[in-house]
Amino acid sequence: MDTLSFEDRVVVVTGAGRGIGRAHSLLLAARGAQVVVADLGASVDGSGVDGDDPAGDVVAEIRAAGGQAVACRADVSTETGATTIVDSAVKEFGRLDAVINNAGIVRTGSFEAIPAEEFQRHLNVHFFGSLFMCRAAWPHLIASGSGRVVNTISAAMLGNPLMAHYGSSKGAVFALTRNLAVEGAEHGILVNSLAPGAGTRMAENSAESLSPEVMEYMRTQLLPEHVAPVAAYLIHPTCQVTGEIFNAAGGGVSRTAVVTTPGIRETDLTIETVAERFDEVMALTSEARPEVVIAP
Numbered sequence: 513m514d515t516l517s518f519e520d521r522v523v524v525v526t527g528a529g530r531g532i533g534r535a536h537s538l539l540l541a542a543r544g545a546q547v548v549v550a551d552l553g554a555s556v557d558g559s560g561v562d563g564d565d566p567a568g569d570v571v572a573e574i575r576a577a578g579g580q581a582v583a584c585r586a587d588v589s590t591e592t593g594a595t596t597i598v599d600s601a602v603k604e605f606g607r608l609d610a611v612i613n614n615a616g617i618v619r620t621g622s623f624e625a626i627p628a629e630e631f632q633r634h635l636n637v638h639f640f641g642s643l644f645m646c647r648a649a650w651p652h653l654i655a656s657g658s659g660r661v662v663n664t665i666s667a668a669m670l671g672n673p674l675m676a677h678y679g680s681s682k683g684a685v686f687a688l689t690r691n692l693a694v695e696g697a698e699h700g701i702l703v704n705s706l707a708p709g710a711g712t713r714m715a716e717n718s719a720e721s722l723s724p725e726v727m728e729y730m731r732t733q734l735l736p737e738h739v740a741p742v743a744a745y746l747i748h749p750t751c752q753v754t755g756e757i758f759n760a761a762g763g764g765v766s767r768t769a770v771v772t773t774p775g776i777r778e779t780d781l782t783i784e785t786v787a788e789r790f791d792e793v794m795a796l797t798s799e800a801r802p803e804v805v806i807a808p
């Protein structure tokens with residue numbers, strides 16, 4: 513297969529100063545993309561801002577290797593911050609073709625102990641961050657003709673210990689992905705979600721919810737560089753899939769599908785019928801239907 517090039521593609525990567533977002537940016541820039549490296553320099557739990565400038569560091573790295581990039585130190589969780597990021601793409605490179613919403617925070621804690629503000633903060637960064645970025649980018653993605661969005665979710669949205677706030681905010685991002693995939697289709701904008709796994713700063717901060725063996729495995733075997741090729745493919749103009757969930761970790765790539773079973777239908781449905789025929793409601797038979805935005 514020919515090498516997939518990103519020449520003439522302008523891409524915004526949020527949370528691009530560290531971990532997985534940094535790997536996305538380095539790979540895309542190495543393949544010719546013009547990259548806006550957006551990172552606030554937030555602390556891992558989003559409670560504050562670190563003194564360093566990770567976005568500036570990544571841009572220096574890209575430029576030293578001969579690539580094109582610009583740093584933007586704005587907050588995705590505000591409409592103003594998201595607009596600033598999109599504006600910097602248009603001002604610096606004249607267009608915008610793809611957004612990888614990757615900025616994220618985490619703090620573990622039990623459902624009963626986590627205060628409501630923590631739920632809000634996770635929604636602000638993950639859900640509203642992705643929403644504000646997509647809203648600001650949308651007209652430019654329409655103008656691109658091959659607009660692409662990757663929203664970063666997490667396997668934790670399917671259920672993880674001590675992550676009700678984090679996981680549910682990622683679930684909201686998946687629902688946003690599906691709905692934007694529906695609205696984007698007529699404009700050629702394809703929107704997918706990506707659940708990564710990598711031994712980053714964030715993973716270290718989630719260690720409480722992971723076994724020591726899993727943590728060590730993540731540190732040594734699950735590298736951010738294993739995730740980047742999947743995000744990059746999903747924003748390439750040749751990739752035609754939309755509204756899906758992909759998983760990427762340690763070189764493994766898979767799809768998680770939402771499936772509806774054939775179930776049962778009875779006009780005189782009673783509680784007892786539901787109880788008696790519950791196995792049929794649950795059965796993943798060959799007629800079970802994957803819920804897709806565009807039929808393959």
Ligand SMILES: NC(=O)c1ccc[n+]([C@@H]2O[C@H](COP(=O)([O-])OP(=O)(O)OC[C@H]3O[C@@H](n4cnc5c(N)ncnc54)[C@H](O)[C@@H]3O)[C@@H](O)[C@H]2O)c1
Nearest residue numbers: 527530531532552553554587588615616666709710712714
């Ligand atoms: N590491 C994993 O195994 C894993 C698993 C599932 C999902 N994820 C998701 O992958 C993404 C990247 O995570 P990572 O592991 O590289 O984490 P990381 O902490 O190494 O990097 C996240 C970056 O996001 C930035 N950021 C946070 N809030 C921001 C805001 N409001 N505005 C702009 N930038 C902001 C931070 O400054 C940081 O540089 C996150 O969305 C995370 O939820 C990671």
